[in-house]
Amino acid sequence: MLQIMYISSASNCAPIDVAQILTVSRRNNARDGITGLLYADGRRFLQVLEGPAEAVERAFVRIGSDPRHRAVVTLSRRAIEAREFGEWAMAHRMPGGDSDALMEQIAERLEAASPNIRATFEGFAKIRRAA
Ligand SMILES: Cc1cc2nc3c(=O)[nH]c(=O)nc-3n(C[C@H](O)[C@H](O)[C@H](O)COP(=O)(O)O)c2cc1C
Numbered sequence: 001m002l003q004i005m006y007i008s009s010a011s012n013c014a015p016i017d018v019a020q021i022l023t024v025s026r027r028n029n030a031r032d033g034i035t036g037l038l039y040a041d042g043r044r045f046l047q048v049l050e051g052p053a054e055a056v057e058r059a060f061v062r063i064g065s066d067p068r069h070r071a072v073v074t075l076s077r078r079a080i081e082a083r084e085f086g087e088w089a090m091a092h093r094m095p096g097g098d099s100d101a102l103m104e105q106i107a108e109r110l111e112a113a114s115p116n117i118r119a120t121f122e123g124f125a126k127i128r129r130a131a
Helices: 018-032 053-064 099-109 115-130
Strands: 002-010 035-040 044-051 069-079 091-093
Touching: 002 053, 002 115, 018 035, 018 053, 035 099, 044 053, 053 069, 069 115, 099 115
Parallel strands: 035 091
Antiparallel strands: 002 044, 002 069, 035 044
16 A cells, blocks of 8 residues: 655635535545545645555545645655554544644654655644644
8 A cells, every 4th residue: 555645735826625625535535445634724735645556646646736735745655554544535634633643643654754854844833833
């Protein structure tokens, strides 16, 4: 299985309807065996996709060309033996609540990542805290 984590910024064009993104994502992901998590604070996204490699690659190409967000930066792309972020067709997190635990879980996964990637993620986490 393949796991991809990325961050991106919401486009400025119009307010983003996260509920609509989630509805479509859950339908497609359930069909394709993809699970994961979408963190959205209205300005930025952080998503984890897990599942069969080909399906995850295909979804990521689709997501990457979606004009509702830009500046998509891949934090991590790795082969996994088992799903690490649960069985949700696409869990949703917003700032507050358990999002600190999520950021920690992601930071742990990035321990082996390059300094560049770690800095990108830390920048994201900092902006999130200031929000
Ligand atoms: C931040 C973000 C996350 C998304 N996550 C997913 C996802 O996990 N799965 C998915 O199928 N589409 C996701 N989408 C939507 C895709 O970009 C695309 O609109 C959708 O897959 C098209 O589905 P359709 O061909 O069934 O209409 C996401 C879009 C955005 C902006």
